[in-house]
Every structure is written in C-alpha cells, then in structure tokens.
Amino acid sequence: MxxxxxxxxxxxxxxxxxxxxxxxxxxxxxxxxxxxxxxxxxxxxxxxxxxxxxxxxxxxxxxxxxxxxxxxxxxxxxxxxxxxxxxxxxxSTTRINVSFDLGLLEAIDATARERGQTRSAFLASAARKEIVD
CATH class of the missing domain: 3.30.160.250 (Double Stranded RNA Binding Domain)
Structure with a gap:
C-alpha cells in the first residue's frame, strides 16, 4: 500500500x-x-x-x-x-526460502559480517531501502 x-x-x-x-x-x-x-x-x-x-x-x-x-x-x-x-x-519474523546465485550470496554474507549484521538483518535492511527508494 x-x-x-x-x-x-x-x-x-x-x-x-x-x-x-x-x-x-x-x-x-x-x-x-x-x-x-x-x-x-x-x-x-x-x-x-x-x-x-x-x-x-x-x-x-x-x-x-x-x-x-x-x-x-x-x-x-x-x-x-x-x-x-x-x-x-x-x-514477528517469518522464515522463508529464497534462492540466490552463490557469488551474490557470498557477497551478501561478507557485507553483512563487515556491518556486524546477520544475513537476515542485512537482507531486510536492503529490502526496506529498495522499497523506500
């Protein structure tokens, strides 16, 4: 909405x-x-x-x-x-199943670690930013 x-x-x-x-x-x-x-x-x-x-x-x-x-x-x-x-x-959170190219997933995990985030937190943050922008 x-x-x-x-x-x-x-x-x-x-x-x-x-x-x-x-x-x-x-x-x-x-x-x-x-x-x-x-x-x-x-x-x-x-x-x-x-x-x-x-x-x-x-x-x-x-x-x-x-x-x-x-x-x-x-x-x-x-x-x-x-x-x-x-x-x-x-x-509340919900577990989902998503698929990524392995190279992209490695980049997501590396960036999340650099920022002190979990993969889930990083993806949620990225999704919010994309929705807002």
Missing amino acids: RYIAFIRKDPDSVYGVDFPDMPGCISAGDTIDEAVRNAVEALSGHVRMLEADGDPVPSPRDFDAIANDPELAEDREGAMTTVVPLIRDRG
Whole structure:
C-alpha cells in the first residue's frame, strides 16, 4: 500500500511531510530524502497506533483523486507530491526460502559480517531501502 504525501518547506525550516489520507500523520527532515525516509517510519507508526486503538486505517487514494479533490486545493498549493510506502512492522519474523546465485550470496554474507549484521538483518535492511527508494 502506498500513500500520497505532500512535502513543503518554508524559509528557515526543515522539509515537512503530511498525508492527505492519513490525518494527523506528519514528519520532517533536513533534506527531501531524509523527510521521505522519516515519513515511511511516521506512516508505519501512525498506522500501528490506529490499529492498537481499534480505529480504522484510511484507505489510500490514487494521485488523480488527490489532485482533483477540491478540499485539498489549499494543501496542494506550493507542495511537492510523493508516494510513501506503508511498511507494517508486525513484531514477528517469518522464515522463508529464497534462492540466490552463490557469488551474490557470498557477497551478501561478507557485507553483512563487515556491518556486524546477520544475513537476515542485512537482507531486510536492503529490502526496506529498495522499497523506500
């Protein structure tokens, strides 16, 4: 699931991010990239809180619906638009079976060791980065 986000920057401020389909969910960052990375975490945390409180999670609308919503005209003004993936951290792990070329697997293991990570932690981190970027 992906949510449309608005990014704004006022003079002498950081980049702010908000979600028209997720009221109350905001984030910020010193750069656009940092703001978007932080928005991924903010969206995940916001949804986790909604679910914990038993509140419904709003469905995301597509870009055309956001762009044509007259109630968002003021919000869209001066804002950049991006798409932020919802990555739900469920708090549990699942064992999977994947196949890699042996050379790639050796490179993954070597890099994970250099970083003090397990293979699983490295692959999860790489997957998150790929989903967000």
